[in-house]
Amino acid sequence: MLKINRKIPNPITVIAIFAFISETSAAVSLPFLDNDEREIYIWFLISFPFYLLFLFFITLNFNYRSLYAPSDFDNDKNFLKAFEEESIPATEVTPASSNIEPNTIKLPKPVNRMYIIDIRKAHTEPEIEELLEKVLHPNKHSPRLFLFLTDSVSDILLKEHIDTLTKQDKHSQRATFCIIYDTHSLNTCVLGKI
Known part of the structure; x- marks a missing residue:
């Protein structure tokens, strides 16, 4: 049946x-x-x-x-x-491929805050200049650390404009540390105190 x-x-x-x-x-x-x-x-x-x-x-x-x-x-x-409630154990994140090396950067002691700024979509000089004017000149006197995420075009523009700002800001009391990370080439560039 x-x-x-x-x-x-x-x-x-x-x-x-x-x-x-x-x-x-x-x-x-x-x-x-x-x-x-x-x-x-x-x-x-x-x-x-x-x-x-x-x-x-x-x-x-x-x-x-x-x-x-x-x-x-x-x-x-x-x-x-x-x-049952699933509890996900904390596991260490492993890189997908073994040929990627971690970029280690030693931070100075008084830096307690890091700013991460993604400028991969800024491909013109006025955009980069406007961004740098906003972020690099606050009123605080504490040291700051900036991590800029860039691509090949914005990487070149950013390095040029940070150099010009370095020359203009020589007499500042505050230390600003910049790290530039190119997401395409996976290169890291550390600019010391500017």
């Missing part, structure tokens, strides 16, 4: 069933409604599937475990494993 499996394995199927029921009821009941009632009912029919889909994705996003039933799993142990 043929055994029919009545289990609905996919939660989105439930949404399809509810949408089908609402559309079928509309086909049957709309001819018997007044014009005012039809308008309200048609808006309900249009919005109901989207409302169900919205609720499904909200549930999926915030409480995905509520969509599982014990019958969805082969045995009870797998069902219980799905509801």
